[in-house]
Amino acid sequence: MATAPSQHRGEKSGIDWRAQLGAKLVAADEAVAHIKSGDRVCLSIAQQTPFELCPALAGRLMELENVVVNHGAAVMNWDLPGLGERFRLESMYLSPYDRAIYHRGAADFTPIVYYRAGHLPPALDNFNVYLMTVSPPDEHGYCNFGEAQIMSKLLARNADLVIAEIDKNSIRVGGDNSIHISEIDYFVERTTELPEIKLPQPGEEEARNIATVCGMVAKELIPDRATVQIGVGSMSGMLCNHLLNHHELGMQTEIIPLHTAPLVEAGVLTGKHKQLFPGLVVGAGIAPLTPREELDFIDGNPAFALYDFNTTDDIRFVAQEEGLISINNAMAVDLTGQTNGESIGPLMYTGTGGQTAFVVAACLAGGKTVIVVPSSSRVQGRRISRIVPVLDSGSVVTSPRGFVHHVVTEYGIANLKGKSIRERINELVAIAHPDFRSELRAEAKRLYKV
Structure with missing residues (x-):
């Protein structure tokens, strides 16, 4: 190339x-x-x-x-x-x-x-x-x-x-x-001066959940020397802030997330142990609304490299990154681990992006996949569960359940790899919001006979 x-x-x-x-x-x-x-x-x-x-x-x-x-x-x-x-x-x-x-x-x-x-x-x-x-x-x-x-x-x-x-x-x-x-x-x-748009700040509850989930993922699921892919999103996109105490990490991703530059500057993100593009932070783009000071650090910096999306997200290519850890967001996760990362029922909210490609590639690379999601959200003043018995009718399955190893909410980490449906349900109910656990267990018994 x-x-x-x-x-x-x-x-x-x-x-x-x-x-x-x-x-x-x-x-x-x-x-x-x-x-x-x-x-x-x-x-x-x-x-x-x-x-x-x-x-x-x-x-x-x-x-x-x-x-x-x-x-x-x-x-x-x-x-x-x-x-x-x-x-x-x-x-x-x-x-x-x-x-x-x-x-x-x-x-x-x-x-x-x-x-x-x-x-x-x-x-x-x-x-x-x-x-x-x-x-x-x-x-x-x-x-x-x-x-x-x-x-x-x-x-x-x-x-x-x-x-x-x-x-x-x-x-x-x-x-x-x-x-x-x-x-x-x-x-x-271009002659128009564009206004500077600041990154929206989450509310108190959302900020607390983001910090809790990212802290758990960083501590429990990302060891030193690991190579990570981090998806764009309000939760996974904040993960880099929690990796400053790690050592010799690598990044092989699609969109280089917010606050990657400070990890490079601090000597945390070295790429020393990567198989693909060792020593480089590689993606197809940089996250929108990345602060100007971070862009200035990236500007002309030989530690960063951008390639075509069809290269960075080619499963055959990414699967060569042995031990890759893929971290992505979800709109909802059902009790078997099926993950919808892009739609509200049949209505698209964003798009697939690279989530499907990276969860498959990480599995083939012998690594691990992590889905981060708040246990609940407030919609029009009503709290709804993000762990659901089944995905809403028409929802997109972005990550098939067999490729989902871990689901993380503010209540803990569900380990799904190699687990039966019964075991998956137990793991996911345990990290659901407490207000919905009884309802989820009842639905699990009705739907899955467990």
């Missing part, structure tokens, strides 16, 4: 990158004028959303017909005139910006659960236009994908029209995280 030349941000380098781009540097309206009726347009995700190009494209959608817009983890509200008539919206991962559109049936969700290095997954392999965000080019003409590569290089190389929005504040991260200006048709300079 080739690594393109890397350096710090273009604005700091003194390079006249605008002159370097020449006639390829155009206004956003001019760039999207090349999109035509019948095109299938894909956009880079989350914090790498092209914020200048999105409104420019939106302004053209009433002029076009039969256009598909695919935007995963969108930071853009696509609830626009013409939705469902002149253009169709698709996603493989919902966000707070577009969840309501999908819930009312005005857009299409496409499940994607497996990845092969070097290949776009089905449903993303047929787009002819790609809009993305990149850094200014370096002196060799390479733009960096910054905080999130995900599938940008493959999507760009498979598209007929590639438009890149330049973010002058972009960091540069190593790995396979750059693309040459010769592979991009048009560039647009």
